[in-house]
Amino acid sequence: MSTAEGRLTSDDRREQILAAATVVFGDRGYAGGTTDAIAKQAGISQAYVVRMFGSKENLFLEVSRRATGRLRDAFRGIIAGFTGEEGNLERQVLLGRAYGELVADRGTLLTLLHLFGLGQDPVFGPEARESFLDVYRIVRDEAGFSAEEATQFFARGMLNTILLALRMPDVKDDPRAFELLSSSMGEQCETILASFEAQASVAG
Amino acid sequence: MSTAEGRLTSDDRREQILAAATVVFGDRGYAGGTTDAIAKQAGISQAYVVRMFGSKENLFLEVSRRATGRLRDAFRGIIAGFTGEEGNLERQVLLGRAYGELVADRGTLLTLLHLFGLGQDPVFGPEARESFLDVYRIVRDEAGFSAEEATQFFARGMLNTILLALRMPDVKDDPRAFELLSSSMGEQCETILASFEAQASVAG
DNA sequence: AACAGTAGTAATCAATTGATTACTCATCAG
DNA sequence: CTGATGAGTAATCAATTGATTACTACTGTT
Numbered sequence: 001m002s003t004a005e006g007r008l009t010s011d012d013r014r015e016q017i018l019a020a021a022t023v024v025f026g027d028r029g030y031a032g033g034t035t036d037a038i039a040k041q042a043g044i045s046q047a048y049v050v051r052m053f054g055s056k057e058n059l060f061l062e063v064s065r066r067a068t069g070r071l072r073d074a075f076r077g078i079i080a081g082f083t084g085e086e087g088n089l090e091r092q093v094l095l096g097r098a099y100g101e102l103v104a105d106r107g108t109l110l111t112l113l114h115l116f117g118l119g120q121d122p123v124f125g126p127e128a129r130e131s132f133l134d135v136y137r138i139v140r141d142e143a144g145f146s147a148e149e150a151t152q153f154f155a156r157g158m159l160n161t162i163l164l165a166l167r168m169p170d171v172k173d174d175p176r177a178f179e180l181l182s183s184s185m186g187e188q189c190e191t192i193l194a195s196f197e198a199q200a201s202v203a204g
Numbered sequence: 205m206s207t208a209e210g211r212l213t214s215d216d217r218r219e220q221i222l223a224a225a226t227v228v229f230g231d232r233g234y235a236g237g238t239t240d241a242i243a244k245q246a247g248i249s250q251a252y253v254v255r256m257f258g259s260k261e262n263l264f265l266e267v268s269r270r271a272t273g274r275l276r277d278a279f280r281g282i283i284a285g286f287t288g289e290e291g292n293l294e295r296q297v298l299l300g301r302a303y304g305e306l307v308a309d310r311g312t313l314l315t316l317l318h319l320f321g322l323g324q325d326p327v328f329g330p331e332a333r334e335s336f337l338d339v340y341r342i343v344r345d346e347a348g349f350s351a352e353e354a355t356q357f358f359a360r361g362m363l364n365t366i367l368l369a370l371r372m373p374d375v376k377d378d379p380r381a382f383e384l385l386s387s388s389m390g391e392q393c394e395t396i397l398a399s400f401e402a403q404a405s406v407a408g
Numbered sequence: 409a410a411c412a413g414t415a416g417t418a419a420t421c422a423a424t425t426g427a428t429t430a431c432t433c434a435t436c437a438g
Numbered sequence: 439c440t441g442a443t444g445a446g447t448a449a450t451c452a453a454t455t456g457a458t459t460a461c462t463a464c465t466g467t468t
Binding site: 031113119125129132133147148154159161168170179180 | 231232233234235236314317318320321323324329332333336337340341344351352354355356358359360362363365366369370371372374375378380381383384387388
Binding site for chain 3: 439440441442443444445446447448449450451452453454455456457458459460461462463464465466467468
């Protein structure tokens, strides 16, 4: 999947590696994602991946921060567009849609989930907790949701995240699977699924 | 943490390895959990871990099946005790409590979450989807919940799972963290937290 | 006592992996 | 043209890891 480019500026290459790492870490998790696979995905040498970020740990940290940062930005962008006329239900829908668009990038979705599973880790654990809380604070304090509304919103979001991580839409001809997806994700399911189809998975 | 026992029957040792593997895989995920760490946790040689289960992949598969199997059994046990007099809200509380008790075993909780993150995997993906759907079918068909009730129940469950995986209760003196935990987990939080404190984590 | 079956390990291996080093090649200012 | 800076890599390393093999030792049976 490497589009055989020539020399890039350091910054461009950096972005490219971060994108590649998001895909690979998403696919195989932190421990399972090798710097070699990331290098191949980006079309450069493994040595350069390590060199640019110092270490694999550092790289995953940056990938995680990208993902959580995008989430914060997306929510703040939506909230900035609030007119003050919507009900909180409509606001939930708007924010939910923003989340859906973000995690239509499967790498981002999975990287977030893997990060949440690293709560034990001395480095990633605190990072994960702080990022999660940051987003909660945004929804609670900036979007003006009550604790109950915010909790419900997050609960639905986490279920959707896991259903997508599971590739539940791949289960065909199962009425219960369809029902669960419809009930939890509604019409967003098709949109996100379509974008998944178009996405590169890790080669080998 | 290995309680220096003598010879055990094959079956007893098997159980012990599965328990150790649940802790290790929970802590470090599938790729990150080494057969060596599992062996040390169980107090036996690495060779024997591999030998008893054929491969690490197989071992994780069995660990996953244990976890999802326990979940199914717990729910069915609760449902069998339904009198027919409860409202569905009370039933949600009863099932929620059962889930809480199950994932008070942190290894089980984390193993489930890691499994869900492996939806891409050709071996674990189908397993994960099928297990998840099984539980949904139980809640839907055997507990008699509507699609909406079941979805809400699962959403809350997934949020709780992630909050615990994140070790969110470790965040002290943060009103928003406390609020989120209270709102999502209610009084269960303390119970589960207490059991976490008592649990062995992976040594090194 | 001798045998058989089973629990368990030490030693070892090939493969993988993150990291380092020394280098090549391109680009561009003067 | 020249020299310097920065992009990028080949080669290599030490450590880790899952797996295999050949072996030891315990246990119960006849």
